[in-house]
Amino acid sequence: MSDWIEIGRLSDIPRRGARCVNTSSGRIAIFRTMVDQVFAIDNRCAHKGGPLSEGIVHGGSVTCPLHNWVYDLETGEAQGADEGRVRTYAVEVVDGRIFMAPDIALVAAGQ
């Protein structure tokens, strides 16, 4: 994991909440569930670009605050009748510290 990038601590994000990692090509939402799983997805709803990090987190899903699309945080797939997906990113939690896979650097560079 030597080249993974630390982005913050688990305790920085409230349970059933999210915070963003800002990159030059957009925001990535980092979610923490009730049972301390951590997921990272693009912060733009596939429907109208709503900020998913502002949604209500329930189980392993989030509901977009603009028009209530529901996404599975693990797969990035829209649930129910809505069709669409958002990009997901690999994240790991080690000793309460959150790491993202090195491809974040590529995203940050706009590629």
Place this chain on the structure above:
Amino acid sequence: MKEKLVIIGNGMAPGRALEKLLELKPDAYDITIFNAEPRVNYDRIMLSPVLSGEKQFDDIVIHGDAWYIKHGIMLYKGCKVTSIDRESKTVTAASGLVEPYDKLVIATGSVPFIIPVPGNNLAGVLTYRDLDDVHAMMLAARSRGRAVVIGGGLLGLEAAAGLNEQGMDVTVVHLMPTLMERQLDPAAGYLLAEAIKARGIKVVTGANTRQIVGDKRVTGVELTDGRVLPADLVIMAVGIRPNAALAREAGLAVNRGVVVDAQMHTSDPSIYALGECAEVEGACFGLVAPLYDMANVLAAQLAGDNVATFKAEVTATRLKVTGINLYSAGDFAEGEDRDEIVLRDAAAGVYKRLILRNNVIIGTVLYGETSDGPWFFDLMRKQTDTEALRDTLIFGQAYQGGFPLDPMAAVAALPDDAEICGCNGVCKSRITSTISAKGLTSLDDVRAHTKASASCGSCTGLVEKLLQLTLGDSYNPAAVQPMCKCTDLGHDEVRRLIIAKGLKSIPAVMQQLEWKTSCGCAKCRPALNYYLLSDWPGEYVDDGQSRFINERVHANIQKDGTYSVVPRMWGGVTSPKELRAIADVADKFGIPTVKVTGGQRIDLLGVKKEDLPGVWADLNAAGMVSGAAYAKGLRTVKTCVGSEWCRFGTQDSTGLGIRLEKFMWGSWTPAKVKMAVSGCPRNCAEATCKDVGVICVDSGYDIQFAGAAGLDIKGTELLCHADTEDETLEIVAALVQLYREQGRYLERIYKWAKRVGTASIKANVVDDLEKRRRYHERFVLSQKFAQIDPWEERINGKDAHEFAALAEFGMPLPVEQA
């Protein structure tokens, strides 16, 4: 001239007999009832849910006053008959009233058995028999003290569970080694004791009471082993005995109960007896099913049919404690000639036992999973040979035929004479044929016409399935719309249970009400958060993660992810200082749009999320607080200039609007609340399309409510007139509090008013001053914890994580992607 029928007692058995008699022969008698209790006929089986707070007395009334009036029945309430004169055929009441009869029915019921130990007459020793007992217990429970329930049978355990729900520290003392030993075998008794203990109720079995200790008031219960259990309240629930004193004094044949034949005749041909006071072939009865059978026989007798006779049948028992499922019927002792089949699933807390003799079921005990109870009971009653079913019998009806039936098919497969409602002895074909013959379409219809599911309600699911089967797709269970996919319960049910069970957190609600998801969803969590906040002011800790983003960051999210900010402008009045501060903030943070809203204030649109605390700090510094333009709560109080400036103004509408807004801001409500005050009936503040509006008139204030001007357009309705500003404030607060307590989440006032009815609202906040005062008081209490400016809190660091990124990579973001 009609014969005169006099009934002594107004319990469930004579009530049922009368109902049946009026059906068979409506005008046969001139009927008089003496009820020692000061009330109408109610469902005594449902006293336990009243004690636990799950139901109100009104919910369990069987015959309301109107029923007696409609049928021309004279009911003396709180009037105890003290003697019967069989010579002159009259009864005499305690009041001195003498009433002649042609036919007399004795239905004096039973009295609780008081164990003959010293101290059994101390203050604080109660029995559990009627509504007065329940009220006394609820009153005693307010002390939150210690209660000892003597008796671990059906009644004792229901009392214990109810007192526990009421907040008392409860111990059950039971003479036998296991609970409910008359209905349960030791294994199920053990499971039951564990479930009871898990609720925090202590259970002491094999315990004999030596005396009840105390000086005037009870202080404890001493057992024969020397232990003393401290108690502020003692409930005796060890059993009942027939109340036959009156009959005995009148010289009728009495053993344990009043002796009657199979047609309910006593030893005097003009006198009948039925119910718990009656003894048939040496047996007395306490469960409702045989008592209702007696009622049917008596009604037939009184209607002139001498064929019907009473025959004691086996009856099934259920415990009415929410969350504990048990069912037992028949004989379950072990014996030489008996086989048994037992299924245990410790993890799921399931225990099922069938007792068979010659392949015929003679008894069953089910714990944890009881849905097959009626099926086993049916096989037992019919003495069906179960040899062919033997291998899968214990798994229940759904597994017969090799593959599981869906629940609907299982109900369809029940034979026509299968008993559906045990309390009222209603079989399947009676329900289905009544549905067809009378064109019934709802559960309430079925209850009204057949009585099925009208007593303890545990067969409601079966009855609904029968409605579905009989009516097909045309059956629309007006039934409750579940809150969301996470639960089958509706909003009202959830709100009721939150109070009744004292649930004070979202996890507690989800656990106790058996939520189907681990963490709820975006529909139920905000609703639960509101209900808990509204019901437990000062106790419940708001769960920000269960709020919609607007209420979490106290601003309105816009389509591009930026926010709009609206400071309060009390009553729509502002000042040069406030306006300058707003202008400065707009310049400083590059806020692109400044707009006047419909509620008489100013909206700053396009604020970046990370700028919110800075914007609030500057507005706060100029004395402005959050306008809650995002909240399911009080929004604006719009006003006109009123008597201060206007030549038509009758009262100071601006001043009243400001008072209202300063009194009510910060309050969370089921949906947004918009108000207005107009200074005269010209109504320039448009008060007649608001959730609550006040129209000033010469003589005072007309309070209007339930208007709408959005998806729906609706003028308000007049709630009442108030003479003073103070009175107006009290009424509006009481109205909003009633709405806060009854409204479903996201239900606006006009929809709530339509659902509960304007009359019930007026009854609570207009007609009954005492109720109004209490609602007002509760509103004032909740405001103590609600009037905190959320902007100031956040400037001081609350929820800082909301307004800053976790990390930054690469170049700063271009604005359009922020």
